[in-house]
Amino acid sequence: MIGYVTIGTNNLERAAKYYDDLLAGLGAKRAMEADRYVAWATGAGAPMLLVMKPFDGAPATAGNGTMVALHAGSNAKVDELYKKAIALGSKDEGAAGPRGDNFYAGYFRDLDGNKIAFFNM
Numbered sequence: 001m002i003g004y005v006t007i008g009t010n011n012l013e014r015a016a017k018y019y020d021d022l023l024a025g026l027g028a029k030r031a032m033e034a035d036r037y038v039a040w041a042t043g044a045g046a047p048m049l050l051v052m053k054p055f056d057g058a059p060a061t062a063g064n065g066t067m068v069a070l071h072a073g074s075n076a077k078v079d080e081l082y083k084k085a086i087a088l089g090s091k092d093e094g095a096a097g098p099r100g101d102n103f104y105a106g107y108f109r110d111l112d113g114n115k116i117a118f119f120n121m
Helices: 012-026 075-087
Strands: 004-008 029-033 037-041 048-052 067-071 091-098 104-109 115-120
Touching: 012 029, 012 037, 012 048, 012 075, 029 048, 075 091, 075 104, 075 115
Parallel strands: 004 048, 067 115
Antiparallel strands: 029 037, 037 048, 091 104, 104 115
16 A cells, blocks of 8 residues: 655765665665655565655654654564664664564664664564
8 A cells, every 4th residue: 555655864865875775685776766865665566765855945854753664574684674774873762672472673763863663573
């Protein structure tokens, strides 16, 4: 159902490098880009994640209560990608680990303060 998710950035070049490095662990590659955005996907027709400078020209801000959760496929992949995010300069928002009976996740904020999670069920 989801076609794409957009998160804001104030430094597109920095954000693009960060997400190139981070999303490579999911097999995602740049699918589209222009002067205001870069989009990644795991293949043709797959949902995309876009990092974008806001259209209105105002500074990008992270939403309070807003989060993007990316399915990692395994608990080991959650661990790997969470550690990679922290190594790339992300802020910890909840270390990778079990959350309930059948849910495993790691939470962090990217370089612009957007809350992201990698999860497995």
